[in-house]
Amino acid sequence: MKFSIGRDDTVFILTGAGISAESGLSTFRDSGGLWDRYRVENVATPEAFQKDPELVWEFYSKRRKELKNVYPNKAHISIADFQKKHPKTYLVTQNVDNLHERAGSTNVIHMHGSLTRIRCTRCNYLEEHLEDIVGIPKCKECGNILRPDVVWFGEIPYFLNQIYELLSKTKLFIGIGTSGQVYPAAAFISIAKNFKAKTVFLNKEKIYNEDIDVFIEGNASITVEKFLSDIEIL
Known part of the structure; x- marks a missing residue:
C-alpha cells in the first residue's frame, strides 16, 4: 500500500530500540548484552543514583563508549533523507543514542533523553558531552554532581506536551x-488515529494493534528505505 501526503502535512515518526539494535547497540531486552551485567534497579532509577552514583556512572560510561563503536544504518539514513524531502517530518525517538543525528536527521525529539548529554542534579545545568567520563563528574556552575541526561524508570519522559501537540496535527504516523x-509511547498511535491520521508500523516482530492501518514485518534496515521512498509528496 502506497501513501500520499501534502507538502504541508505533518508526518510523525516514532522509533524504538529495534532500529538501533540493527546498528549493533545492545538493548534492554537483549541477552548477553551490557544490560545483562547490571540489574536495572541498580543503575536506571533515581534511587540507584542517590545510593551509588559511581556504579551508575560506570554503567553509563560503558554505554557511551559502546555508542562510539556503532554507526547509523540504512533505516537511520533513510529517515534523514525523507526529512530533507519533507521537512514537516518530526522524529520522536525512545532511544538515547545519537544515531539519528549522526545520520543527518533534524527535528529529533529525545523523549527519554540522550547519552551524550549530562545535567546537574541541583541547578539543572545541561551540556553536550561527548568525551569519556571517569568517576563522578561535577557541575561547572554549582559544584554538585552531574547525572546522565536520560529518563530513568519512574521518571516522566521529556517533551510530552510538544509530542501531543504534534500528534493532534499528524496526517501520517509511522512507528x-x-x-x-x-x-x-504506546498511546501515541491511538491519539494519532483519533485525529484521523493514517498509521503504519514497521517492526521485526509482528504487532497486533487495531489502530495500525498497515503493518510491515522485517528488519528496519531493509523495510524503511523502500517504504519511505514509495511515499508520494503532492
Whole structure:
C-alpha cells in the first residue's frame, strides 16, 4: 500500500530500540548484552543514583563508549533523507543514542533523553558531552554532581506536551523498530488515529494493534528505505 501526503502535512515518526539494535547497540531486552551485567534497579532509577552514583556512572560510561563503536544504518539514513524531502517530518525517538543525528536527521525529539548529554542534579545545568567520563563528574556552575541526561524508570519522559501537540496535527504516523506497547509511547498511535491520521508500523516482530492501518514485518534496515521512498509528496 502506497501513501500520499501534502507538502504541508505533518508526518510523525516514532522509533524504538529495534532500529538501533540493527546498528549493533545492545538493548534492554537483549541477552548477553551490557544490560545483562547490571540489574536495572541498580543503575536506571533515581534511587540507584542517590545510593551509588559511581556504579551508575560506570554503567553509563560503558554505554557511551559502546555508542562510539556503532554507526547509523540504512533505516537511520533513510529517515534523514525523507526529512530533507519533507521537512514537516518530526522524529520522536525512545532511544538515547545519537544515531539519528549522526545520520543527518533534524527535528529529533529525545523523549527519554540522550547519552551524550549530562545535567546537574541541583541547578539543572545541561551540556553536550561527548568525551569519556571517569568517576563522578561535577557541575561547572554549582559544584554538585552531574547525572546522565536520560529518563530513568519512574521518571516522566521529556517533551510530552510538544509530542501531543504534534500528534493532534499528524496526517501520517509511522512507528519503526518499536513494539508500541510501553507507555506513554504506546498511546501515541491511538491519539494519532483519533485525529484521523493514517498509521503504519514497521517492526521485526509482528504487532497486533487495531489502530495500525498497515503493518510491515522485517528488519528496519531493509523495510524503511523502500517504504519511505514509495511515499508520494503532492
